[in-house]
Amino acid sequence: MKIEHIALYVNDLEKTRNFFMKYLGAKSNEGYHNLKINFRSYFLSFDDGARLEIMNKPEMHDLPKELARTGYAHIAFSVGSKEKVDALTVELKTAGYEVISGPRTTGDGYYESCIVAIEGNQIELTV
Numbered sequence: 001m002k003i004e005h006i007a008l009y010v011n012d013l014e015k016t017r018n019f020f021m022k023y024l025g026a027k028s029n030e031g032y033h034n035l036k037i038n039f040r041s042y043f044l045s046f047d048d049g050a051r052l053e054i055m056n057k058p059e060m061h062d063l064p065k066e067l068a069r070t071g072y073a074h075i076a077f078s079v080g081s082k083e084k085v086d087a088l089t090v091e092l093k094t095a096g097y098e099v100i101s102g103p104r105t106t107g108d109g110y111y112e113s114c115i116v117a118i119e120g121n122q123i124e125l126t127v
Helices: 013-024 082-094
Strands: 006-009 032-034 039-045 051-056 074-078 098-105 111-118 121-126
Touching: 013 039, 013 051, 013 082, 013 111, 082 098, 082 111, 082 121, 098 121
Parallel strands: 006 051, 074 121
Antiparallel strands: 032 039, 039 051, 098 111, 111 121
């Protein structure tokens, strides 16, 4: 068994799509729009076969996202090396994204950095 995809509702579908394509190498489909319920989505595919569905419905409520909360905490991306973690962290920080930890080696041995990147949602970069 494998996870087929993970889905994330966002306010700005195009900005989110561009983020994942620019910084994490995602490839996007052409998108889907259900006119009846005004639902839009893109499937983003990554080199290892993982997929992320980003979705939007304009009438959704955008509740505050505390970093310490129940539910999904982050999406982690393996970028291949410590040097790539370091470089991408600097690139994202320079682009104005908030780096909340790292780069560092965690107590359980992961080399990572964590960025608040998509509408208050956390992205982890790791080797």
